Amino acid sequence: MPPSVTLLEARGILQIAGADTRSFLQGLMTTDINKASETRALYGALLTPQGKYLHDFFVAQMGDCVYLEAEKARLADLKKRLLLYKLRADILIADVTGEFRVYALFGEGALAALNLDATAGAARTFKGGCLYVDPRLAAAGTRAILPIGTTPDFEGFVAANFDKYDRFRIGLGLADGSRDLVPEKSLLLDYGFDELNGIDWKKGCYVGQEVTARMKHRGLSRKRLLPVTLAGKPPAPGTLVQLADRDVGTLTSVCGDIGLALLQLDAVEKAAQEGTALQAGAAQLTPTPPSWLRL
The missing domain is CATH 3.30.1360.120 (Probable tRNA modification gtpase trme; domain 1)
Structure with a gap:
């Protein structure tokens, strides 16, 4: 093709x-x-x-x-x-x-x-x-x-x-601006900016640099934007993702039977270990982490 x-x-x-x-x-x-x-x-x-x-x-x-x-x-x-x-x-x-x-x-x-x-x-x-x-x-x-x-x-x-x-x-697994990130709320490390060349750790100061560097060095990122496959009626962007009735993330982009979701990493790991499905509305979600992602 x-x-x-x-x-x-x-x-x-x-x-x-x-x-x-x-x-x-x-x-x-x-x-x-x-x-x-x-x-x-x-x-x-x-x-x-x-x-x-x-x-x-x-x-x-x-x-x-x-x-x-x-x-x-x-x-x-x-x-x-x-x-x-x-x-x-x-x-x-x-x-x-x-x-x-x-x-x-x-x-x-x-x-x-x-x-x-x-x-x-x-x-x-x-x-x-x-x-x-x-x-x-x-x-x-x-x-x-x-x-x-x-x-x-x-x-x-x-x-x-x-x-x-x-x-x-x-x-x-690539974000599309404010479709996937929330202005004045989202943190770059949750969205792969480190792995995707969006942050230069060797340059001098910039606005917001101190907080970003602290998150990096202390390993404070506990969420990630991940591709997901959807089984069932596709939910609207913004739908909460749940694991056993606990909110563990948010669906951001949706295109047919696939999407992106910002998910708590411990919930992704727990769902995989227990064989339990993540749920967003009427759809079940299966995360598919991309090869470039470092977890």
Whole structure:
């Protein structure tokens, strides 16, 4: 089966330009902006001072500008929060969503067809925009940011609807922004940001760094976002997951008979040991931890 391409209509783009762009972002985001280049993309997040999730995004370099690919519906909030820290920094932040389209290219053979190394974050310029291997996980395929008006001629790829990409993403255990994380509440380590290159532990301070580092070094993460298979009527996102009438998690993304759920790890272990089913509404859940996850 040939690889697939999906237009990601729910994604938006912020452009950040100016002499202080890198120093400005370095003090805010969880990843090391100094590692970004036209040949390397990054994945990172913006946190509250208490270490709670606000936004996650992909970071791409094109020319002298840095581009943040994030949720379109929440892009105005991301821009507003960044501007709160601007002070006298020589930067300009612009919403350029209307100038670009974002595509996901995925499936067997996708990276080879695009002449990209199978390395998370590998990037190159392409048709006035850029291509980059998903910085979280090379198996997640490639993303393309292309100027509107550019013919997206992805030779060898077949067009796929969003549900096909969503099932692919869910199967890999990858969160999709505020569909899976709760702004001002979620903690990154519960969602695999450590394993998925979303946190650079060697960079200097950033907003929320102290709490995040403490959780890491004390092993305080007791929950994980996991792919699940669903048997029975698919519940709505937000449905509580139970084990023997005890709430042990929440279903987040759902696409047909699969989904993602934030689950207490002790409950997952207990259910497996006892052969007891996790329940969400009328459906039984079976967790399927991805190979990249470290438990």
